[in-house]
Amino acid sequence: MKEKKKLLNSKSLLFCIVSISLCLSVGACSKNESDVVLTLPSEEVPMTTAACVPGDIEALRAIAKANPEAHLFEGDEPGQWKKINLKWVKGVDGKYAVSELQVKEGVEIADFVLNLDGSKKTNILFSSLQCLDIVSATIKEITVFNQPALKTVRINGEGKAQVEDINVQGGEALKEITIEGMPNVTTLLLGGNAIEKILLADLPKLQEQSNLKFRNGYDADGNQVEDTAVKELTLKGDIKSLNGLYLTGLGLERFTLQASLPELVSLTLNNNKLSGSLEIKGLEKLQTLFLSNNELSSVSVSGCPALTEFDASANKGLSDFSLSLPALKVLDLNETAVSALDLSSFANLKKVSAYNAKLTSVKLSSQNTKLSGINLSNNQLPEITFPKEVSAIYLLTMNNNSMNSLDLSRMSLLERVSVNDNKLETLRVPEGAEDFELLECKNNHLTAKLLREIKKTLTELSRWDIAPQRLLARADVQKKQIDASEEINELNLTPIVQKFNGKQWTDAVVSEFVQKGGIYTFGGKGKYRVICTDLGFQDWKFDVFSNADPYFIGEIEV
Incomplete structure (x- = not known):
């Protein structure tokens, strides 16, 4: 019995030694230094x-x-x-x-x-x-x-x-x-x-x-x-x-x-997989911050008084951002989910780009006097208002939005404007804009009368792209009429009447319509349109309209 008791005591002692050893052993290369890994x-x-x-x-x-x-x-x-x-x-x-x-x-x-x-x-x-x-x-x-x-x-x-x-x-x-x-x-x-x-x-x-x-x-x-x-x-x-x-x-x-990064001037995190929220603050010498092509949904930047360039483009889920950047000059929010853009506090901002975003509103103020370049194409903007102090813009690109009017009359430094694929019925351009060389405004609702006025005002244009145009409120389905009186009576244009034969548009038979005082009344059955391919710009060096890209006065099905 004594020998058995000694044996049991020996086993117990061995068990205790092993247990203590296990508890004291720590993995030197554990994944987290705070973790205790038993070996x-x-x-x-x-x-x-x-x-x-x-x-x-x-x-x-x-x-x-x-x-x-x-x-x-x-x-x-x-x-x-x-x-x-x-x-x-x-x-x-x-x-x-x-x-x-x-x-x-x-x-x-x-x-x-x-x-x-x-x-x-x-x-x-x-x-x-x-x-x-x-x-x-x-x-x-x-x-x-x-x-x-x-x-x-x-x-x-x-x-x-x-x-x-x-x-x-x-x-x-x-x-x-x-x-x-x-x-x-x-x-x-x-x-x-x-x-x-x-x-x-x-x-x-x-x-x-x-x-x-x-x-x-x-x-x-x-x-x-x-x-x-x-x-x-x-x-x-x-x-x-x-x-x-x-x-x-x-x-x-x-x-x-x-x-502590007191000397950091540039931070680039492009083309990664950063997601969720990102906060950058307290980098007093930071001048450029690039975050493009990530998966961020929210970005906050503050305490960076020297930051002049911020790029968060191609963060397709980015909808929330907070920027307290008094020195900001360049802002890039292309291909994001940003819906509202308030630029009113950026007094030093020169260029802003937010194409392919979700914008429905943009706010400018009298402080944006240095703003010179804007690209807000492919959004859902119904309007944009430029305060009179915002007059230094030379490049404006706002294609594919929902604007029905645009006033650029105070921007005498304009050189290039692209506002294709909107709903523009009115477009005011500046007088005396000596460097205005390009105007693109096709696929809007601009009348021939307005286009003639624009042409007369912008004497230095080297290129303009205005075709096609499709007018509004010129067709009366109940009366089976299309109103071309302005084009015929005021502008002395010669509209073309066409009928769709199921495959293409061809000249309509004269007996199927009557024109009186510039108003076309249709007596036949089918789909008709009244167009112009020549707006009378005889002294203009570009043939801007054609049968493929016409000036649509109206279209009707009777």
């Missing part, structure tokens, strides 16, 4: 280098050779290597391979150089390395290149490391990169075609936009691939020297800005 008490450590994958031993010896402390992996007993922690995994062939390489906080390796270049040129290649975790104030050089199994990279210089350039290029396995506490880093190159998360923190000397690059990664065979993917990017802490951030085409789904 086995300890991995197996190979007794000799003969039990290891030869390529891994060669890679370790190459690391040692590049360092002043060449003894880092000296001898044939891996269990005796202390300064750099290694974790091993045993393969199906019975050989041990390095799975994690770690330098813990407080461990000093003078002028530490870590060159993991797995290219064919140097072939420092680990077969199963999944995690690289370096916390060292003595890092001198870091290169990580084409390690096929590498999933996680964390490099922390403890705010003291002297390294200036960091290059981390992964393959299909690389998911997370953290670079932090690097006071002297000026160039940062990161790449991989499957990266999901990047954290950059406390990089105060990272300055040039061109020096922060996200390059394409490499596949398992070492071949460069085309796509770079970064799902999440976080900037934290002190990155006070960075003046430009160019993050385009990375597949970003989340961008978190918690860093």
Whole structure:
């Protein structure tokens, strides 16, 4: 009984030891530093280098050779290597391979150089390395290149490391990169075609936009691939020297800005997958902000007094935006879901573009004196009013809206106007506009009389596109009449009467209608129209109307 009791006590003691070990073990390369990941008490450590994958031993010896402390992996007993922690995994062939390489906080390796270049040129290649975790104030050089199994990279210089350039290029396995506490880093190159998360923190000397690059990664065979993917990017802490951030085409789904960026001048996030709401604030030197081709629904920008150019185009669900930008000069909201646009407070605005949006209203004010270019085509605008102070516009494009009148009479600097495919019945143009060279206003309801007045006023036109035009309220179905009295009696035009034969329009038989005082009355049956192909612009160099694009006076079916 005593022997059995001793045995039970031994088992209990063993259970307690294992339990305590499990509770104290923490994964150094866990996905979230705040998570506690339980692991086995300890991995197996190979007794000799003969039990290891030869390529891994060669890679370790190459690391040692590049360092002043060449003894880092000296001898044939891996269990005796202390300064750099290694974790091993045993393969199906019975050989041990390095799975994690770690330098813990407080461990000093003078002028530490870590060159993991797995290219064919140097072939420092680990077969199963999944995690690289370096916390060292003595890092001198870091290169990580084409390690096929590498999933996680964390490099922390403890705010003291002297390294200036960091290059981390992964393959299909690389998911997370953290670079932090690097006071002297000026160039940062990161790449991989499957990266999901990047954290950059406390990089105060990272300055040039061109020096922060996200390059394409490499596949398992070492071949460069085309796509770079970064799902999440976080900037934290002190990155006070960075003046430009160019993050385009990375597949970003989340961008978190918690860093001090007092020198940031340009921020580009085009062609990503950012969705939901995005807030940018407190960037006092920011001048350009580009967010095009994402999936954003709401954008708020404030505390950016120097911002002059904002582009959120091709965010097709973007319907809500708040911009407090006193210096704004260029605004691009093309291909969004914005329905109301209030420009009244942008005193420095020069160009605005919001074509293919959902606009039903646009508000201008006397403050918009610098506005010179507008493109609001393909919206649902019923009207737009230009205050008298808004007179500097030289380019106006408002095709395919619902406007029935437009007054441009105060805009003497106009050069080019396109208002095709509206419902215009009245169009006022400026007198004395010496540089007015192009007018496009086809597919509206403008009368020949008005067109003649426009032609007479705009003496410098080199091109105008006015055909076809389709007049309103000229056909009376009950009386079977079309009124062309203005064209015949005032303008001395000769209308053409046509009938539709089921396939095309042909000249109508004279006996089927009567014209009296410019009013056509139809006695036959079928679909008739009265058109003009010549508006009497004998001195005009363009043949603007034709049978294919006529001046429609009226159409009726009797």
